[in-house]
Amino acid sequence: MDQRISLVTLGVADLDRSIAFYRAIGWEPHPRSVAGEIAFYQAGGLVFALWSRVSLAEDSGVADGGGWGGITLAHNVLSPDDVDAILAAAGAAGARIARTGAPTEWGGYSGVFIDLDGHPWEVAINPGWPIADDGSILLP
Amino acid sequence: MDQRISLVTLGVADLDRSIAFYRAIGWEPHPRSVAGEIAFYQAGGLVFALWSRVSLAEDSGVADGGGWGGITLAHNVLSPDDVDAILAAAGAAGARIARTGAPTEWGGYSGVFIDLDGHPWEVAINPGWPIADDGSILLP
Numbered sequence: 001m002d003q004r005i006s007l008v009t010l011g012v013a014d015l016d017r018s019i020a021f022y023r024a025i026g027w028e029p030h031p032r033s034v035a036g037e038i039a040f041y042q043a044g045g046l047v048f049a050l051w052s053r054v055s056l057a058e059d060s061g062v063a064d065g066g067g068w069g070g071i072t073l074a075h076n077v078l079s080p081d082d083v084d085a086i087l088a089a090a091g092a093a094g095a096r097i098a099r100t101g102a103p104t105e106w107g108g109y110s111g112v113f114i115d116l117d118g119h120p121w122e123v124a125i126n127p128g129w130p131i132a133d134d135g136s137i138l139l140p
Numbered sequence: 141m142d143q144r145i146s147l148v149t150l151g152v153a154d155l156d157r158s159i160a161f162y163r164a165i166g167w168e169p170h171p172r173s174v175a176g177e178i179a180f181y182q183a184g185g186l187v188f189a190l191w192s193r194v195s196l197a198e199d200s201g202v203a204d205g206g207g208w209g210g211i212t213l214a215h216n217v218l219s220p221d222d223v224d225a226i227l228a229a230a231g232a233a234g235a236r237i238a239r240t241g242a243p244t245e246w247g248g249y250s251g252v253f254i255d256l257d258g259h260p261w262e263v264a265i266n267p268g269w270p271i272a273d274d275g276s277i278l279l280p
Contacts, residue, residue, distance in 0.1 A: 001166040001226045004184040004275040005148060011210035026141040030279045032268075044144040044185045045276030047269070053210045060260040061238025062208040069209020070151035070193045070257060072200045075141060085206050086141045094171060096174075098201025112201050117210060120200040122147075128172075129187070135144040136185030139170045 005046055005065065008073070011053025011064075014119045015039065018050045021116050024093035044135050053117065067118065074122040076131055080109045086123045087111045145186055148213070151193025151204075152257045155179065158190045161256050164233035165226065184275050193257065207258065214262040216271055220249045226263045227251045 005074035012018040019029060019039050029039040038098055041048040051111075057064040083101040091097050098120060101111035110124035129137050152158040159179050160167060167188075169179040181188040184276035197204040217223055223241040231237050238260060241251035250264035269277050 001229065001263075002275055003167050003181055003188070004215065005186065005188065006216035006264075006269075006271075006275075006277045007212050007214035008145060008148065008216065009212045011212075013143065019174065027143050027273075032279055040279060041143055042279050045272070045274070045278070046145065046149055046184065046186070047277050047279060048143070048145065056210065057208065059239075059252075060208070060212045060254075060262065062260055063256070064252065065205050065207035067205035067207075067209060069207060069211060069216055069259075070204065071194065071209060071211040071259065072149045072151075072196055073145050074147035074149065075144065075151070076146035090143065099199075114200075114202065118202070119209075119211065122200065123141075124146075129146075131146075132185070134185070135142055135146075136236040137146045137187050138185070139172055139180060139182050139187060 007047045007049060008043075009049040009051050009056055010115075010117065010119050011056040012050050013053060014116075015050060015052065018116060020093070021093050022050070025089045068120070072112075072120045072122060074124055076124050076126055076129060076137060078125065079133060080125065083109055083111055083123045083125060087113055090121070092116075143211045147187045147189060148183075149189040149191050149196055150255075150257065150259050151196040152190050154192060154256075155190060155192065158256060160234050161235070162190070163231045208260070212252075212262060214264055216264050216266055216269060216277060218265065218271060220265065223249055223251055223265060224265045227253055230255075230261070
């Protein structure tokens with residue numbers, strides 16, 4: 001198995017509501033999305049998707065206890081202002097701000113928003129992890 | 141917010157056990173990992189990490205009810221043999237095979253393994269999604 005992720009799918013309760021949320025913070029579904037069924041987003045070299053959480057649980061062969069399941073996504077940026085602006089946009093679109101932007105013990109700056117379905121996103125500056133022009137993170 | 145994911149972190153119960161599992165299926169931690177604390181993996185243009193699930197929940201500002209939380213990862217390959225080989229390797233390393241490799245209704249072929257901490261990975265061929273030389277998926 002090569003070290004790569006091709007697709008990250010988030011289960012959602014209301015697809016249109018979630019599309020509107022992600023659109024409000026800057027994400028636009030790809031034309032190959034299937035209206036009313038699934039939304040795909042080109043996210044760097046992988047695909048990000050929103051799909052019915054019930055369908056995703058069934059397709060994944062897991063029981064869904066509800067709530068958080070031990071996975072957190074992060075989005076790295078270059079300045080504290082970027083962190084704060086994204087958290088503000090997410091909050092205005094209905095996200096819960098679980099942690100406002102603040103310096104971290106590892107020398108960065110980050111905050112966390114929780115999307116409408118309970119999926120957390122850390123928005124962070126990590127001074128040790130350069131961001132390439134195409135947005136990739138390449139560990140030094 | 142740009143359309144990209146910088147980091148995907150999986151919460152695990154026993155870091156060394158999880159590092160051994162992922163090593164058995166071909167993933168090697170990056171030297172910047174912190175022994176006994178966190179494992180980082182370069183995964184295409186993003187970073188994949190394994191960290192204490194308790195710490196991840198606290199850092200993410202969420203309550204952890206245990207179990208699955210509505211996120212599934214996928215790893216796309218080019219042949220049914222690749223799907224079956226990865227599922228076999230994961231199963232041999234202790235994963236639960238939630239779905240054996242089989243044709244899908246969308247014209248592909250896929251199966252699902254569940255890692256030692258309950259995180260599902262779909263391993264799939266999607267004939268409509270080309271895989272670039274560097275492993276990226278670029279939606280046509």
